[in-house]
Amino acid sequence: MLKEYDGRVRLVFKDFPLPYHDLAMSAHEAARCAGVQNRYWPYHDRLFEHQPKFERPELIGYAIELGLDRERFTRCLDDHLQRPAVQASVAEGRALGVTNTPTFFVNGSPLIGAQPVDAFRDAINEALQRSTR
Amino acid sequence: MLAVSILAVTVAAAEPAQPRVTIEAMLTKGPETATVTIVEFSDFQ
Numbered sequence: 307m308l309k310e311y312d313g314r315v316r317l318v319f320k321d322f323p324l325p326y327h328d329l330a331m332s333a334h335e336a337a338r339c340a341g342v343q344n345r346y347w348p349y350h351d352r353l354f355e356h357q358p359k360f361e362r363p364e365l366i367g368y369a370i371e372l373g374l375d376r377e378r379f380t381r382c383l384d385d386h387l388q389r390p391a392v393q394a395s396v397a398e399g400r401a402l403g404v405t406n407t408p409t410f411f412v413n414g415s416p417l418i419g420a421q422p423v424d425a426f427r428d429a430i431n432e433a434l435q436r437s438t439r
Numbered sequence: 440m441l442a443v444s445i446l447a448v449t450v451a452a453a454e455p456a457q458p459r460v461t462i463e464a465m466l467t468k469g470p471e472t473a474t475v476t477i478v479e480f481s482d483f484q
Binding site: 308311313314315316317318319320321322323324327329330333334337338341346347350353354357358360391394395398399401402404407408409410411412413426430433434437 | 459460461462463465466467468469470471472473474475476477478479480481482483484
């Protein structure tokens with residue numbers, strides 16, 4: 307989708323681990339720990355490929371597979387260095403009324419739940435049209 | 440970590456209010472200059 311719109315669209319990912327998903331918080335923290343080593347998106351993609359295998363050894367394993375510094379990553383994960391950032395993201399979501407995932411905002415217009423690609427195209431095209439008015 | 444706050448700005452009456460979120464470069468794909476910003480709240484699990 308980003309390629310299709312070639313520079314006119316950007317995606318901002320926000321953490322919103324649901325409280326009834328026991329391993330989600332750790333996974334979100336782990337992705338940010340990978341990001342500290344400049345591997346956020348590869349790790350993010352790895353998590354979606356392997357969900358819900360998010361036990362600690364698995365999270366560390368994905369980091370090793372991606373060539374991250376194991377000790378640094380493990381310290382970040384075990385010390386919950388990224389938890390405040392995840393919690394801040396959740397707080398922002400709640401302030402916007404987010405209760406479930408995925409929830410999208412396309413230039414402020416909400417799209418709730420998994421949506422077909424055409425729903426995004428429609429929302430993006432509408433936002434682009436509004437921007438030219 | 441680079442973080443930029445986006446404040447709600449009313450551009451036109453028909454324009455929906457932009458959500459007030461912190462945009463982190465690490466969690467963003469696409470250029471800052473993009474006309475359209477998609478904010479995705481997701482859960483990995």
